Amino acid sequence: MTHETAVAVASGLGFGLSLIVAIGAQNAFVLRQGLLREHVLPVVAVCAVSDAVLIVAGIAGLGSLLDLAPWLVDVMRVAGAAFLLTYAALAARRAWRPGSIDARADASGSALWPxxxxxxxxxxxxPHVYLDTVVLLGSVAGTHGDERWWFGAGAVAASVVWFTALGFGARLLQPVFVKPSAWRVLDAVIAAVMVVIAATLLRGLTP
Structure with a gap:
């Protein structure tokens, strides 16, 4: 591996982590699944593979297509906000009435598909995923010229490492979540995060 390649991989790893290591809807869900120990591997795989597909698309130049169809971003904003508000309502219900939805249900009692x-x-x-991963990361990758795919490889590695650590490392917090009150606080925080992100999406609609 040449020095330029190593720099591109390291840059992609660092930039990728800077984009995904933040509290958000996706991370909050992965964390909760990890705490419940419910279908952690499939959830982590979905998130990591999805990121990889979007990273490849961004480096391949898909970001320029989004610039040609700004209405598509608006459609995704509305759909995403509606889904987040629905998820927020479920989380708020768990926080308000924990007995209505068992937040600590055993993994065997939860279906994989949901x-x-x-x-x-x-x-x-x-839509922030597309703007950050496809447009922003794709643009930064382009500055690395022939090494841009190595930059992308570093970004993909960052995604795999982060989601794996978040999903499977969440069990280290299990002693804290023995108390039902801890689950109520977590679900309240998740509900708040979802509402804030949904509001941000709707505020960004093209006038």
């Missing part, structure tokens, strides 16, 4: 479909929706219905 968890996977939620991970897919939180990823692909969020």
């Amino acid at each position: 968890a996977v479909s939620t991970a897919v929706a939180l990823t692909w219905l969020n």
Whole structure:
């Protein structure tokens, strides 16, 4: 591996982490699944593979197509906000009445499809994912010239490392979440995060 390649990979790794290591709808969901130990591997895989696809698309130049169809971004904003508000309502219900939805349900009692479909929706219905990953990351990757795909490889590695650590490392917080009150606080925070992100999406609609 040449020095230029190593620099591109390291830059992609750092830039990728800077984009995804922040509290958000996707991270909050992965964290909760990790704490519940429910379908962690499929959820982590969906998030990491989705990021990889979007990173490749961005480096390949898909970002320029989004510039030609700004209305599509608005459609995604509305759909994403509607989904986030629905998820926020469910989280708020768990926080307000924890007995109505068992927040600590055993993994065997939870179906795989709802968890996977939620991970897919939180990823692909969020226009910020396209703006950050496809447009911004794709643009930065372009500055590395022939090494741009190595930059992308570093960004993909960052995504895999982060979601794996978040999903499987969440179990280290299990002692804290033995108390029902801790789950209520977590769900209240998740509901607030979802509402804030939904409001941000709607505020960004093209006038």
